Amino acid sequence: MKLNIFKDPKAAIDSIAAYFIEEAKKSISEKGRFDVSLSGGSSPKKLYELLAQNYSGAIDWTKVYLFFGDERYVAHDHPDSNYLMATTALAPLNLSDEQIFKVDTSLDPESAALEYERCLKRHFGQDVAFDLVLLGLGDDAHTASLFPGTSVLFNDENLIKEVYLEDKQVYRITMTAPLINKAKNIAFLTFGEGKADAIKHVLEGEKDITKYPAQLIKPMNGEVQWFVDEAAVSKLSK
Ligand SMILES: O=C1O[C@H](COP(=O)(O)O)[C@@H](O)[C@H](O)[C@H]1O
Numbered sequence: 001m002k003l004n005i006f007k008d009p010k011a012a013i014d015s016i017a018a019y020f021i022e023e024a025k026k027s028i029s030e031k032g033r034f035d036v037s038l039s040g041g042s043s044p045k046k047l048y049e050l051l052a053q054n055y056s057g058a059i060d061w062t063k064v065y066l067f068f069g070d071e072r073y074v075a076h077d078h079p080d081s082n083y084l085m086a087t088t089a090l091a092p093l094n095l096s097d098e099q100i101f102k103v104d105t106s107l108d109p110e111s112a113a114l115e116y117e118r119c120l121k122r123h124f125g126q127d128v129a130f131d132l133v134l135l136g137l138g139d140d141a142h143t144a145s146l147f148p149g150t151s152v153l154f155n156d157e158n159l160i161k162e163v164y165l166e167d168k169q170v171y172r173i174t175m176t177a178p179l180i181n182k183a184k185n186i187a188f189l190t191f192g193e194g195k196a197d198a199i200k201h202v203l204e205g206e207k208d209i210t211k212y213p214a215q216l217i218k219p220m221n222g223e224v225q226w227f228v229d230e231a232a233v234s235k236l237s238k
Helices: 009-031 045-054 082-093 109-124 193-204
Strands: 002-006 034-038 064-068 070-072 132-135 160-165 170-175 185-190 223-229
Touching: 002 009, 009 034, 009 045, 009 132, 009 185, 009 223, 045 082, 064 082, 070 082, 109 160, 109 170, 185 193, 193 223
Parallel strands: 002 223, 034 064, 034 132, 132 185, 185 223
Antiparallel strands: 070 170, 160 170
């Protein structure tokens, strides 16, 4: 695990953008394409905007394929949609529809999850493994839509699963931990004092996956890096 600490979110975003491009170049030269899982939530939008604005000529974007680590069970034009957020931010890159794999939220939640899993298998073959998975961290230590106390935390049968959040009374569709952990690289993007307790629990707390689901993220063969600002790690022991 590598913890990259920056003075502020902007410096962290600059660094993760450069890291994204470096990994893209490696994957494109090694296997001819770069398969990335995007995160939703509050932190990554600025990263996507920066990639679109400053790095449009840095790589061959026609060789980049984008997926979603989780999606809100809403229409694609709903303000909560991770697809809408990412495609709006990345619009200047003119990626084709074939490069952005959206969750079909017009289906019922279970079918949407099954169909997204099928879609991954069509793209990757049986061995689904991303070059890079971007993740956020919720104040409650969830990542993707692996929320505390949910049964999806222990699912090792599916790559993708629907999850019902009792408190919010909504469904989400999420990658499961075993799929995320097959990635070559995993990067958490986490900012602000509001995340300080969650990071402390995940990195230094007692092991309790049900309470702190991000503890599930341990790549089988790859590397996990955190890109954080000073406020987010203010509660870690020195
Ligand atoms: O990985 C992820 O983490 C976030 C945490 O979101 P935030 O809004 O608290 O930063 C999560 O909700 C998001 O959908 C996901 O992709």
